[in-house]
Amino acid sequence: MYRGSMVALITPMREDGSLDENSLRNLVDFHVAQGTDAIVAVGTTGESATLDEDEHCRVIRQVVEFADRRIPVIAGTGANSTSEAIILTRCASEAGADACLLVTPYYNKPTQEGLFLHFKAVADAVEIPQILYNVPGRTACDMRPETVQRLAPIENIVGIKEATGDLARVSLLRELCGEDFALYSGDDATAREFMLLGGHGVISVTANVAPRLMHEMSLAALQGDSDRASAIDSRLQGLHHSLFLESNPIPVKWVMTEMGLAPKGIRLPLTWLSEAAQPAVRDAMRQAGVS
Numbered sequence: 001m002y003r004g005s006m007v008a009l010i011t012p013m014r015e016d017g018s019l020d021e022n023s024l025r026n027l028v029d030f031h032v033a034q035g036t037d038a039i040v041a042v043g044t045t046g047e048s049a050t051l052d053e054d055e056h057c058r059v060i061r062q063v064v065e066f067a068d069r070r071i072p073v074i075a076g077t078g079a080n081s082t083s084e085a086i087i088l089t090r091c092a093s094e095a096g097a098d099a100c101l102l103v104t105p106y107y108n109k110p111t112q113e114g115l116f117l118h119f120k121a122v123a124d125a126v127e128i129p130q131i132l133y134n135v136p137g138r139t140a141c142d143m144r145p146e147t148v149q150r151l152a153p154i155e156n157i158v159g160i161k162e163a164t165g166d167l168a169r170v171s172l173l174r175e176l177c178g179e180d181f182a183l184y185s186g187d188d189a190t191a192r193e194f195m196l197l198g199g200h201g202v203i204s205v206t207a208n209v210a211p212r213l214m215h216e217m218s219l220a221a222l223q224g225d226s227d228r229a230s231a232i233d234s235r236l237q238g239l240h241h242s243l244f245l246e247s248n249p250i251p252v253k254w255v256m257t258e259m260g261l262a263p264k265g266i267r268l269p270l271t272w273l274s275e276a277a278q279p280a281v282r283d284a285m286r287q288a289g290v291s
Contacts, residue, residue, distance in 0.1 A: 001158070001182045002072055002099070003200050003222060004037030005214040007207035008045035010249055010256055011059055013265030019055060021062060023262050028066040030261065034211035036071065037218070039063060040101055040203050043076035044138065045249045050267040053084070057091040064096045074203075078103030078133060082118050089126040099129040101161060101203070106139035112147045123154045130156055135163035135186055145169060149176040161186040161203050162194075170197040188240040192233045195221035205248055206239045209255050210288045238284030245277045255281060259290065 009031075012023035031039060041063040042048045042056055051059065060075045067073050075092035077100045079085040089100050104110075105118060123130055132151065136142035142164070151157050160177075162169055163186025173183055184201050185194035191202035195218060207214040213232055220229035243251045247270065254273035256262040266272060273281065285291060 001180075001200060002038045002074070003218075004202075005035075005207050005211065005218040006038040006040055006074065006184070006201055006203045007031055007036050007211060007214075008040045008043045008203050008205050009063070010208055010253055010262060011042065011046040011051065012256070012262040013047075013267065014263050015265050017265060017267045019059065020263055020265065024059070024062055025066045027261060028063060028071075031207075031211055032067070032070045035215040036207060036211045037201065037215060038072040038074055038098075039067060040074045040076060041097075043101060043133075043203070044103070044135070045205050045208070045252065046076060047249065047267055047270070048076050048078075050270070053087065056088060057095070060092050060097060061095040072098040074099045074101050074131065076101045076103070078105075080105035080108050082121050085118070085122050086125045089122055089128065089130070093126050093128040097128065099131055099158070100126075101131045101133050103133040103135060104139050104141045104143050106141065109141050112144055115141070115143050115147055116150050119151050119157065120154060123151075123157050127156055129158045131158060131182070131184070132160040133163070133186065134160060137163070145172050145176055148173060152177040152181045158182055159184060159200070163187050165190050167193055167197060170194055170199055174198055188243070189237070192217060192221050192229050196224065196226055196229065205243050205252055206236055208252050209239055209243070209259070209285070210236060210290050213288065235288050238287040242277075242281045242284040245280060246273060251277065251281050254278070255285060255290075258282075258285070 075097040077088035159182025165187040185191040217232040
């Protein structure tokens with residue numbers, strides 16, 4: 001079971017949209033040095049929706065290579081096609097990833113039975129540990145806790161990233177799925193409370209920008225130190241909110257460029273952060289003490 005602050009890593013790109021391998025290597029080293037507890041490669045923040053299959057697999061292989069077992073690597077391998085999700089998950093397994101993160105199929109709005117059969121099919125096809133990912137605000141599909149309960153007994157389905165922001169789901173999922181089923185927040189703004197309520201960690205956008213603070217906040221929350229977790233999190237609240245002023249990963253990629261950690265590159269239909277949003281994001285960076 002992975003615990004703590006797991007960064008939903010950006011995929012660095014040049015201005016022409018091509019992948020920047022050197023920046024990716026540097027980002028992996030940066031997170032190892034800053035104490036990030038795990039790297040999630042090619043998730044939503046990693047622009048999985050605009051990488052083709054070959055690029056997707058290549059980035060996973062590179063992150064695994066650059067991490068060199070210094071830090072766990074969880075590969076984003078979800079898709080709205082079950083067969084594609086199996087291909088990507090198999091690719092991640094062959095690349096040596098430690099686990100996979102699979103988002104609920106987006107756009108086609110499967111039923112709860114369809115979700116159960118989709119995730120069961122991927123788990124049956126590839127033995128690697130798999131973490132479910134529920135983010136209805138982006139997928140138009142909410143995987144209900146009762147469906148997660150049906151999936152939890154499958155041996156290699158080991159947890160869920162719950163990004164609804166509904167803190168009541170922490171205790172409900174714990175009751176339905178048992179103590180050994182990992183619960184991860186996918187909502188930075190409520191991650192502290194999520195962990196204090198019994199969650200095991202957060203898969204974080206903010207951790208791209210302030211990895212040390214996210215690690216320390218998560219550690220305090222997991223130890224039940226509410227006061228310390230709250231004190232650290234108060235510095236991060238501006239980032240938690242401003243990094244979503246425009247669609248993720250637009251703001252976080254802008255910040256990473258401002259910090260000199262990535263080139264100015266993002267793929268259409270996503271665009272560079274608007275000038276109108278930049279002052280609020282810059283204020284949040286100052287509040288967190290990052291630049």
